[in-house]
Amino acid sequence: MSDGHSTPPTFADVNRDVLRTLEPPGNLYFAWMCVVALLLAGFFFAWAGQVWWGMGMAGKRVPQMWAMYITTFVFWIGIGHAGTLISAILYLFRARWRTSIYRAAEAMTIFAVMTAGLFPLIHAGRMWFAYFLLPYPNQRYLWPNFRSPLVWDVFAITTYLSVSTVFFIVGLVPDIAALRDASTGWRRRIYAMLALGWEGADNQWRHYRRAYGLLAALATPLVLSVHSVVSWDFAMALVPGWHSTLFAPFFVDGAIFSGFAMVLVLGLPMRHFFKLHAYIQEKHLDAMGKLILVTGLVLTYFYLCEIFTSLYSGEHIEKASLFWKVTQNYAWALWTMYFCNCVAPLVLFSRRARTSPVALYIVSILVLIGMWFERFNIIVPSLGHDFYPYTWGIYYPSPTDTMIVIGSFAFFFLLFLGFIKVMPSLSIVEVKETIPAPMREKAHGH
């Protein structure tokens, strides 16, 4: 039904249109994949170099031990918020516009969290000892310190990744069954295995629906908790610029803001290339534009709060840190962030901008840049200017960590581009649920 009919698509149209997205891709797709593969090769090369020669390769010097890796880690975790927000919270609120974007957003979430998960490993240097983070029995009775925010983080992120993945797979099962019944040969055998023998029988739907609702209920507080816990990695420390109770809501809001921007960055080309205009309509773009605008305004408010609290605190060190951020070495990063996160989204007050793919795309890219810089501004200038002048220090990026940060985008896009060609990037079942069910006699209103 993609060819501009005004009648709503039928059930069979949905199946056909989703199957169409799985046809063998064209040259453009492979060209993209080549770029992605090249960057990914650079990523592994840089990582191998860092393992071989040591963390100095990544430009790590006291006090700048967190620098770009943790910046990018928090950035990717933030991106991973929109998917579960759309699939859990908007599900519970019965926001019907979520249906056409939620599958892609959920896939994005999982891949973003997987990408984020690389960074603590890269950052730890000897990542083969990463299992030290988990509580496992050992002869010396050494256990992780459960009072440490870093250990909370391990638990929060592994739980978030596991539960989001489970939620995602549960949502996929009936769709994979539809693919199984429409395909032939070896594809059919693979889909048949993955569909677990789903048939859409009443007994299956009955438990499925209940389970889906419960998973959404479990995932809802989880979405809000993950970035709160990540924010406590900072807020529990005494560093000026970090030690603030504002951090949890501030991080969650920023995460949703950047997550939606990434949904648009991925969703708009998908809509264009897969010709999904009948499903991802203007009203969906409009709704997402509004969400970006609202979260952007809330974020601006948080920035103002941050500045105000700092100035009003009467705390000399806190004020000095703020002054340094605003005017000195990293001022360019701070003002880039203010422009991208506070000014650029204001364009979305106009309905024309909210429904124009080009305008939305530009704003989304700016938002992503702004949100990366937000984490940079939290980490680098704060660490660079804490209590004593002898602990101050400037950080310069090195080729190694720059390559790893760029490569992480390649890792993410590889997973995402791969996914949309083997799995339904539009939820067959949920899209069908939003279109009128076939009735022989015309329905007398619902």
Added chain:
Amino acid sequence: MATETILGVFAHVDTTVRALEELRARGYHDLTVYTPIPVHEIEEVLERDRPVSRVRLFTLLGGLTGIASAFLITIWTSMVWGQVTGGKFLQLVPGGIIGSSLPPFFIIAFEMMVLFGGFATVIGMVVLGRLPRLKASASFDPRFTNDRFGVAVHCAPERAAAVHELLRTAGAEEVKSR
């Protein structure tokens, strides 16, 4: 007792609902209904005399297991290490239990509750929904994941003709014995 399965394939929701109502009125309760999506109208007929799905019991047990195991591991490990934390909880001195700073452990408990609860929910769905199913059931038709609705009636062979007739008059596109 030998049973026969009669399958009616429907193109519309209202005809499917009509068939289900008819079947229930005549006392046929051994039905399997196949739908491409969960349909409210059909569920309403089917769920009338059924208890709520027991998946929620799995979730509850999973969540409670998560909370319990999280508190167990955090409190126990902090006690075997014996670090002085200034915690005022669990002080059964001398010689016995000492302090364990509970508040941070609530975070671990929350995460473990969601993790175990989530996994238990899926296990519940799989177990109760009889998944994974290795072979397609006899009355399944691939059209049911696309745009058709199926009603399979399991009944005694001598009533097969009546069921055929019933499904046909309700508006089935196709009726067959499996």
